[in-house]
Amino acid sequence: MAKIKKAAVIGAGVMGAAIAGHLANVGISTYLLDIVPRDLTDEEKQDKKARNRLAQAGKDRLFKEKPSPLYSKEVAGLIKVGNLEDDFDQLSEVDWIVEAVIENLQIKRDLFERIEKVWKPGIIVSSNTSGISINQMVEGRSEEFKKHFLGTHFFNPPRYMKLLEIIPGHSTDKAIVQSMKAFAEEVLGKGVVLCKDTPNFIANRIGTYGLQVTLQAMEDLGLGPDEVDSVTGRAMGRPKSATFRTLDLVGLDTYVHVCNNVYENVNDPEEKAVFKVSPLLQKMVDNKWLGSKTGQGFYKKVKTDKGNEILALDPKTLEYRPRKKLKAPSLDQAKRGKTLADQLKALVYSNDTAGKLAWTITKKVLLYSAQHLEEIANDIVGIDQAMKWGFNWDLGPFEMWDAIGVEKSVARMREEGETIPKLVEDLLASGRTSFYQKEEGKVHAFHIGGKWKEVEEHEKVINLALLKEQGKVIKKNSGASLIDIGDDIACLEFHSPKQAIGAEIITMINYAVKEVSANYRGLVIGNQAPNFCVGANLMLMLMEAQDYNWPEIDLMVRQFQKAMGSLRYLDKPVVAAPFGMTLGGGVEVCLPADRIQAAAETYMGLVEVGVGLIPGGGGNKEMLIRWMEGVDPKDKVALQPMVNHVFMAIGQAKVSTSALDARKYKFLRPCDGITVNRDHLLYDAKQVALGLAKSGYKPPQPVQIPVVGETGYSLMKLAARELLLGGYITEHDYKIACKLAFVLAGGNVPEGTLVSEQYLLDLEREAFLSLIGEPKTQQRMQYMLAKGKPLRN
Incomplete structure (x- = not known):
């Protein structure tokens, strides 16, 4: 290196x-x-x-x-x-x-x-x-x-x-x-x-071609950019910004430059014609309608009586109009697809407008990728990776071809008079019907010249899906799996919706603790979903609260707290491997671990106040322990500032902007590691667990925590009161802040009192139960579930 x-x-x-x-x-x-x-x-x-x-x-x-x-x-x-x-x-x-x-x-x-x-x-x-x-x-x-x-x-x-x-x-x-x-x-x-030294290399060459044929299809079908974006976004496994919102973000002048670079450097007349900048695009550039940087492009944000509104360009009149979505049966059918392959098939094999658009774009991009493979790339894997990593497609062109069916799609292409590239003909002639094949737990890709080549994973990639296929699952339920990742290290993977913590995950945590204690050298907690964990199962908690089922909520909180305690005091090392959104209960899973190995792009925060609650799984207690490390319990002057840090971080629902930023809030400690390449995260976490095990790991001992007591509680309440009087927080925010302050202060005890972990957990649970019974808290929970953002009430 x-x-x-x-x-x-x-x-x-x-x-x-x-x-x-x-x-x-x-x-x-x-x-x-x-x-x-x-x-x-x-x-x-x-x-x-x-x-x-x-x-x-x-x-x-x-x-x-x-x-x-x-x-x-x-x-x-x-x-x-x-x-x-x-x-x-x-x-x-x-x-x-x-x-x-x-x-x-x-x-x-x-x-x-x-x-x-x-x-x-x-x-x-x-x-x-x-x-x-x-x-x-x-x-x-x-x-x-x-x-x-x-x-x-x-x-x-x-x-x-x-x-x-x-x-x-x-x-x-x-x-x-x-x-x-x-x-x-x-x-x-x-x-x-x-890449090879060819015009625009791989990603921009194929990506720009795809954008050009989409522009042409929009004009041929008489659609607007907003209607096209209804199809070319998540329905096709592409980013939400789809085609024209993406172009606005990139800048139309930049895009035109990229188009011209290919246009001026290729010789094939047909290919040259595709990359010729359309009159529509040229007119927009001439008008300085370059997208987001000039305030208007294919979309334009305007202020109306109802607030900000985004208008879409009418390509025929060059005037802006209210946005509209393309409505088509194939789009409805695609939404019901269980997999992306199901979605794509529903779209491309439909004969409605959305289907025609999706098929035209897909067909041309697939044929272009296969036709130019040998010129621009070393293999199909390089093209697929370039489009996934550079354009955020869920599937690269050849993966997409496998998803819609090579035989079926090629038959239709032939019917429509298309020339099928030699690579594809060679594949079908070999008797195989997909560009990727799995053999003995390994993936092979069809190669130029009709050969099959193993897709080599980086030595630092641990592929949980592949390990599952290889029979490495120790135990699983609907919420989580315990997987043997080698070298006597087990990985606890959350796979509930959004990795939200519910009864199944808690059950699996308890099983993992016993299994690892008996048969493994260490435990890694991690997964390979879009995010590590967005918190507890909010819907379940709300339903129980609306049914006044307080004993059940009390039991769930106790079980969660007990499970987190089991992780803290497990006699084998525990390493948490968070990434992406790591919120609420997701943070509480990480805090008891002996080490955290976080991806650089990790956004950590105890955000429960956003739904009218405070952390209930030991988060308050764990944060106090972190901030009190090295503080003399007798030094009352030093105690209060530490507690204030915790009060502000939880009370303001602070979320780190990166793993490095998480150190500022002590979600990460100096001993915790950061992995820049998320693909290597589980490997790095595993190495940390092995290192701890080899060094003669001993679990931590229960600690006594110094608290600021009644004096500190009054100070925190006063600070919250000033925010209320200044109009910065609502009455309900103030009520939540007071509950939080009471827990962090250790309740009605003298300043400097040493309290047990269980004492703080009991205070935390009581405050949590009290708040979840509040109508305004339940309104916040309901709003978050419906809108995905906090309600200020």
């Missing part, structure tokens, strides 16, 4: 600054350089700050953009700004130089000529181009320079988009390609696809 401790990014535009931001996220000191502004006064020409103005503007923008390009504001301290005149020599001090300037071949060539004059052998140099030829950029450079040069195409925004296309040049050292691939996967957290 390439050892990169210091980097430089040249070009502080949107992409350049964001790349620098992500390098800082992972701890790499980075120079961010841009040109000296051309409009400086004579006085400013002597001022370094003025000369660095463009680079500084790029860095400053990182603090304003949403979602944030930074894991935390503090990481920006690793970015040092400069300019390409005063600081150019600094490039000789770094391990990696990333060029991210304007997409102009001559400007890039001139820059690399300058770079080579200060470059030292061993420094890796790359271009973030989205499609310009890698080989043409370094024509005239030395062979040694070319050996260290390659394309590294990040997708925007670099922090969140998984795909990194690496494009070797003719002379690039293969060892450097592999070392950069390993670095990108391990340190930057990327999914890497190796």
Whole structure:
């Protein structure tokens, strides 16, 4: 793996600054350089700050953009700004130089000529181009320079988009390609696809083609962008932003540039015709209707008497009108599909308008991908990964082909007069009917030349679905499974809807504790769903509350608390592996663990106040323990600030913006780890569990917790009262805050009293039961279930 401790990014535009931001996220000191502004006064020409103005503007923008390009504001301290005149020599001090300037071949060539004059052998140099030829950029450079040069195409925004296309040049050292691939996967957290030096590489080549044929289909069927987006979003396994909302986000001028890059660099007349920018698109660009950045594109947000409204463009009149969804039987049928394959079949094999649209787009993208496979990629896996990681498709083109049925779809394509690519003909001639096959628990993909090739998983990928197929399930129920992940480590996987915690999960936790204690070296708690856990089963709790079934709620809370205690005091190490949304009960599952190994993109928060409650599974107690670590119980002055931190974090439902940010709230401790590549998360968590086991693990002992008592309770109530009087919180918010303060203060005891964990759990449970009986709390719960956002009542 390439050892990169210091980097430089040249070009502080949107992409350049964001790349620098992500390098800082992972701890790499980075120079961010841009040109000296051309409009400086004579006085400013002597001022370094003025000369660095463009680079500084790029860095400053990182603090304003949403979602944030930074894991935390503090990481920006690793970015040092400069300019390409005063600081150019600094490039000789770094391990990696990333060029991210304007997409102009001559400007890039001139820059690399300058770079080579200060470059030292061993420094890796790359271009973030989205499609310009890698080989043409370094024509005239030395062979040694070319050996260290390659394309590294990040997708925007670099922090969140998984795909990194690496494009070797003719002379690039293969060892450097592999070392950069390993670095990108391990340190930057990327999914890497190796591409050939062809126009727009893989993802943008196929993605742009797909957008172009969608535009054409919209015009042919007489639809609007909003109607098309009704079909090309989640119904087809694509992002919610579908086609035209995505184009607005990307920027129509940027998109036109990408189209033109293919148009100008391919020779096939038919392919060229597809990439020709349509009159509609050109007219919008001429009008400066470029999408979100100019306030209007295919959609436009306007203020009305009812508030903000989003209008859609009528392609025929170029006027904006209220949005409308395409209504079609096939869309209704797709919604009822149990799997994405069911959804796709319902759409593409239907003859209504939605079906015709879906079939036309799908057919053309599949044929194009197969036809150009050998030209642009090394195998079908690379194309599928590029589209999933770069465009957030649920299935890549060849996976999609398998999902709708290769034989059936090809038969229809032939009927419609399409030429079937040789790759597909070879597949069917072999007697196989899908591009991917599972054999003996391993996946094989159909390869160029009619060969089958095993799809190799990264050594740090633990695939729970595959392990289940291999019979590694120890025990399962409807909410969770206990799986043997090797080396005598078990994994507790939640698979209830949204991984919400209910009776089945608690039952499985209790079983896992006994099983691991008897037969395993450690326990990892993790899964591979979109999110780790969104909390407790809110619907179940609300139904019991509306039925006044207080004994049942009391029992559920007791059982949850007891299960969390079992995890804390298990005689084998427990490692929680959270990622994505880790809220409420999801956090409470993590807090008792001996270690947390969190994905970098983990959003942790005890958010129960949003539904009118406080944490009920030990979250208050666990947070107090964390904040009280190292505090002298006799030092009453030191106790209150610690409790205030907990009170604010829970009372304001603070959610971390990343795993790094979670340290600020002590959801993560200094001993807990962070994994940037989520695909490696379970592997890393397993290694932590093994490490603890090998070091002679001993479970923690019960602790006595110092509390602030009546004095601290009064102070917290006073702070909440001031918020109420200032109009910042409602009466019900105040009631919740008082309940929370009473629990965190340890109730009516003297300041500095040492209390047991069970004592705090009892206070917590009583407060929880009291609040869930409140009508306004039940209103909040109902609203959250219906709308997915908190109600302020």
